[in-house]
Amino acid sequence: MPLSTFDTVVYYEDTDTGGVVYHSKYLNFCERARSELFFAKGQTPMQEGYHFVVKELSAHYFAPARLGERLHVKSSVIERKKASLRMLQEIFCHERKLFGMEVTLVCLHGDKPAKIPDFFAEVLGV
Numbered sequence: 200m201p202l203s204t205f206d207t208v209v210y211y212e213d214t215d216t217g218g219v220v221y222h223s224k225y226l227n228f229c230e231r232a233r234s235e236l237f238f239a240k241g242q243t244p245m246q247e248g249y250h251f252v253v254k255e256l257s258a259h260y261f262a263p264a265r266l267g268e269r270l271h272v273k274s275s276v277i278e279r280k281k282a283s284l285r286m287l288q289e290i291f292c293h294e295r296k297l298f299g300m301e302v303t304l305v306c307l308h309g310d311k312p313a314k315i316p317d318f319f320a321e322v323l324g325v
Contacts, residue, residue, distance in 0.1 A: 202324050203239070205232035205272040209264050218266035225258070225298045229288040232272035233304075240322050248308050249316055254283065256302040268292045277301070279325040282312045 205228075213224045233251075237244045244250060264270055271291045278285040283305045290298040306315045315325070 202275050203232065203236050203273075205235045205274070207231065207270050207272070209266055209268045209270060211266060213264075214266045220264040222260065225260070225264075225290060225300075226256075228270060228272050228290060229274070229300060229302070232274050232288060233286070236274065237322055242318070242322060246318060247316070249306060249313065249319065251304040251306055251319075254303040254305045256300050258298070258300040260298055262295060262297045264290070264292055264297050270297070276323055276325050279315070279320075279323075281314050282306050284315065284323065284325060 207228055209220055213220050215221060234244055269292065273289045273291065275287045276284055277287050283303055285301060285303050288300050288302065289296055306313050306319065315323075
């Protein structure tokens with residue numbers, strides 16, 4: 200079950216001259232969805248020196264998104280460890296899946312890996 204759903208629209212700046220979304224923009228949409236998890240709860244993804252960085256990701260493209268389409272980014276935590284978590288993020292247009300990725304995020308305090316603090320765990324439901 201998704202932790203959250205973030206809706207966005209494909210803008211001209213997201214596309215090539217044919218109105219098709221650039222491959223890298225899907226990563227931006229997912230990043231925005233992760234940030235919105237925090238913003239929706241009146242918080243930010245950077246607090247008290249803690250933040251997440253992407254360690255690795257695996258992306259799969261199924262169908263192109265196009266100019267003007269409304270997209271739904273569904274985010275779920277699928278594994279939590281002491282200082283990291285793995286998320287599944289999928290992008291849909293209506294019921295059609297366009298993109299999916301698994302991303303591993305590592306929690307840092309300053310520039311060192313750190314245990315995920317309770318205030319982040321609460322936002323992420325883990």
